[in-house]
Amino acid sequence: MLELKNITYEVEGNKEIIKDVSVKIDDHFVAITGPNGGGKSTLAKIIAGIVTPTGGQILLDGEDITGLNITERAKRGISFAFQQPVHFKGLTVKDLITIASGKQMSVTEICQILSEVGLCAREYVNREINNSLSGGELKRIEIAMIKARGTKLSIFDEPEAGIDLWSFNSLIKVFEKMRDEIKGTILIISHQERILNIADKVIVIADGKLEKVGTKEEVLPGLLHTATACSTLVEKNER
């Protein structure tokens, strides 16, 4: 279980990016949503140890991990799929999946993981993680790394961003499957109704604050009608 206690992140010029956020994440599949610029990615980075909060505490299964660095948190079981995947000159898909899994992997095992995220495996195993791969492919590889790790907390930052509508349907299936298979907690930042619909809990972050927490039935209806509503959802709904 992950617990955030009064998390605050202030940057120079007294600008508060995250304002006193407290929340317990103990459900299996939790979605975070809210307008762009609201602080969702920042909060995910705070959980993964990439950004150090200026105030508050982070507890993982009761242990205070606020002072732990990225590596230590990764070893405690936190995985994080970036909103913008990183390019690597020279490192291949195989290299990264192997590093992620923390053990030697056979080509068959790597192919298995890749095909689960909708990549035709053989073609990809030896590809470099660079801009010769499309945005959608990089996002899938990012997800594959998290699957390869299989830790108790998996955070995905807008996995749907940059993925075309056709591939999106299959991606949703990936998450539906993950929801059924992964034992730990999945924390997913998303604007997609279909993702929010399979969430056990939905958290709304807007303007750095925790706006709402609850089941999708409690949160979603209001979400579409408040001033801070996520515009993509509104647009989709109106179409």
Add this chain to the structure above:
Amino acid sequence: MDSIQKNLLAQVADLHEVPEGAYNIRANGAGVSRNTTANIDIVTKTDKDGIDIIIKPGTKNESVHIPVVLSQSGIQESVYNDFYIGEDADVTIVAGCGIHNCGVDTSKHAGIHTFYLEKNAKVRYVEKHYGEGDGNGENIMDPVTIVHLAENAHLEMETTQIKGIDSTIRVTKGDLAEGAFLEVREKIMTHGKQYAKTDFAIDMNGENCKCNLISRSVAKGNSKQEFFSIMNGNAACSGHSECDAIIMDSACVTASPQLTANNIDANLIHEAAIGKIAGEQLIKLMTLGLTEQEAEEQIIQGFLK
């Protein structure tokens, strides 16, 4: 050969025993063994130190290994090797030099390699430089590679220097006739107070010839690297050069490409990038459980792969 020499051979030529095909192994300033084949002759030069490697036209799928090892401290030598590759031949040539210097004297090897590729000849040339030793003696290597490519000749050259060379000036010069293709891939890593300079000068003289130079390097510690390249497009041709360097600690890297188009249809491109390891690359690998140092090692290893 003693075990030190054998280890050097394994490092520079991946050789664990006597290679197949033609070879000439040189240790501490003298030839120690040689093999020729029906198609590949190796002849000792009479006017200076070195050999001529003569490959008959049409020779296919054969290889030549010409490794050099220096295990006595203080040997300084310049060796001239000339390669004559006949028409339509298709061969692999593996050169390389390993220095083991446990003494206090400077060991130095300068290999001056000149390639004459006849029409349609195809060569893959692999060269590795490696140094080791716990003495204070310096290891210096100054390779010169001169390539003359006739019509439609094709040369791919891979050069690697990852470890143990204190100072190197590597010069590569070439001229390309119609339809010829030259590709050079170089990988360099320097640390401590090492110095490495790369100097390319290519004349693209024939219609539709192509040249691709790719340099990847990592400079650590207080080391210094310089990359100079000159590419002259004298005909309708296409040239591309790329210098990509990772800089660490207090190292210094200079990239100075020069492109000259002397023909309206010469198409020349240079890309240069120098910078430290991107923070986000380190962060990504750390979120996968690596420490910062392990992440750094993986990134460098991949970059120079």
